Amino acid sequence: MKKTKILSVHDVAFKAGVSISTVSRVINGAKNISPETLSKVQSAIKDLNFKPNRVAQRLRLKKGQRKLIGLLVPDIQNPFYVDVVKGVEDLAYAQGYAVFMGNFGQAVDKEDLYLDLMLSESVDGLIVAPSTEKHSKIVSLVKNQFPIVCVDRGLAEIESDLVIVNNYQLAFDAVEHLINRGHKQIAYIGGLSSIPTTARRKQGYLDALTKHGIEINESLIKLGDSKHESGRILAAELLNMKNRPTALFTGNNLITLGALETIHSRELKIPKEIAIVGFDDMPWSISLHPPLTAVSQPGYEIGNRAAEMLFHRIKDPMRIPVKLVLSGELKIRKSS
């Protein structure tokens, strides 16, 4: 290394001929700096191209002033979460916050590990999609008034800030739509059963069937792990049944794509031989074969509003929790 030493306030102070306190003050825009010192320090900073060390800053600063939040998402491969991420990043960026992101890929141990990591990184707050409704670590954090807002998935035992979509209703609508198209043999492929959204969407599915007098057939309900692979495999299982379903309701993005892969590799006609409606819309849904009927969630906005709520909570950790339900939409295209 050429320059092995990191530039510090000391260097700036020395160059400007003032104390480090003064340097710190101008960095933080304090009142009561004389114009001359101000300009001396500013030009020293500029000349040296000094950037304060965020690690030292964060160590010194107290809770809520560190300008860093953590973001814990279940699966970065899922385009829905990518939208969420973008939504929080954009707002955070605009407000001068940095975002520490962790992607736990539905693995509980990794989720815990990242949670500890972010805490240990002294974030001001956390945006989280909890893997289960009673994640004890998360629950206890919100109990202790650590700023947390949940996205996409809520907590069971306690009120917390939450930005979400009406999963039950949207699933209900999607399935009812299939029923209206004349389907009776409708299968549901969901994600991990421990995930709150999986359960909500399944309930919507069940109730839609019941409302229309269709008997529940347990063998048409398949729960996997919310990923592409699992959609692929479970769809195959369904299509292998002697009395196979005429329609599929898939529980998320990736599952939908996996199921489509299976369907296409068997060269089945959609929707003639098998209809499909998926939870989560995608920018390229229209380019799929055929254009996919899907439940669209406002991922970007979910993230955006979550970030907004988090910043509020950081400012006032005692405010009462707010639950924000954004609206989704069933986009009817050609696959159903």
Add this chain to the structure above:
Amino acid sequence: MKKTKILSVHDVAFKAGVSISTVSRVINGAKNISPETLSKVQSAIKDLNFKPNRVAQRLRLKKGQRKLIGLLVPDIQNPFYVDVVKGVEDLAYAQGYAVFMGNFGQAVDKEDLYLDLMLSESVDGLIVAPSTEKHSKIVSLVKNQFPIVCVDRGLAEIESDLVIVNNYQLAFDAVEHLINRGHKQIAYIGGLSSIPTTARRKQGYLDALTKHGIEINESLIKLGDSKHESGRILAAELLNMKNRPTALFTGNNLITLGALETIHSRELKIPKEIAIVGFDDMPWSISLHPPLTAVSQPGYEIGNRAAEMLFHRIKDPMRIPVKLVLSGELKIRKSS
């Protein structure tokens, strides 16, 4: 806040009846701890559920020992980079490193800002896809032997670690494939012209045409900003031409999807009325209409190997730079 105070080594030391130095030593698995103190301290740590504060650790630790790397990607909405991210994350996780990710969405100011941010967060090293071949900040970092490995895009003025794919050759092959299918009017929709890969792929496109005696038609070359929207618009421009192309070579993932959207909204038949081959394969390419012919890049492996190289460089900042060229593949499906 209930417990407003953060747990520190002091608390552990007090509970175990030893000094903080000793606590630190057991945390870091130092030699020469007597069995009794070891167990006293360990159980104190466990009882209190103490986790060392990474911020303080990082402040104290020296370069290369902080177990944190930065990852700077151009566009998290692009599934290719998502694979790269995953490749990096998995290896980092396995080696006990945390990853600080920044997504700059092709915006140069944001790229610089994130770069400063990571430096100021005292990362041990950086994995970066530079927005241009002569990004001065990045160049000067590698000059100063700061551990950096580039992915997907290299640097012009200096040797650096680099994991990449043969963009030129793959583009050449893709276009030659279209030519072999009888196309003469082949358009290229690329990303930002400042991006290294855009130029390489364009060159491959040009040379393939030239090799086969097809005259270059500048109006068939459209350069946008590497995003979905831009693919959509530029494809429309091309399709509006009186003498419109019979085939499209799209410069990345998102551009391909955007172009497909335009094609489908006009209900043109692929490949009869317009053929398309895209750079970057996607897990759902087979489910597109029709299954997409695409150049497949090993995104996950790129990320994985980059992380590996970075860890080597962190250990030995003076080792000679290595350039790793992974192989891609043209997957011929039905769109060409």
Add this chain to the structure above:
DNA sequence: TCCATTTATGAAAACGTTTTCATGAACTAA
């Protein structure tokens, strides 16, 4: 003019770690 503010600055403590240095106890080798 005099005392009370206000203004501008610096010294030093603090944030939570790791590590150097010092030290005393327990070994080893003669």
Add this chain to the structure above:
DNA sequence: TTAGTTCATGAAAACGTTTTCATAAATGGA
């Protein structure tokens, strides 16, 4: 026994900031 090692531990410095406290100079009524 004695001197030299090794072992186990603690005190204190250091990492780069921010902030409290102190202080000296400048200002403002009366």
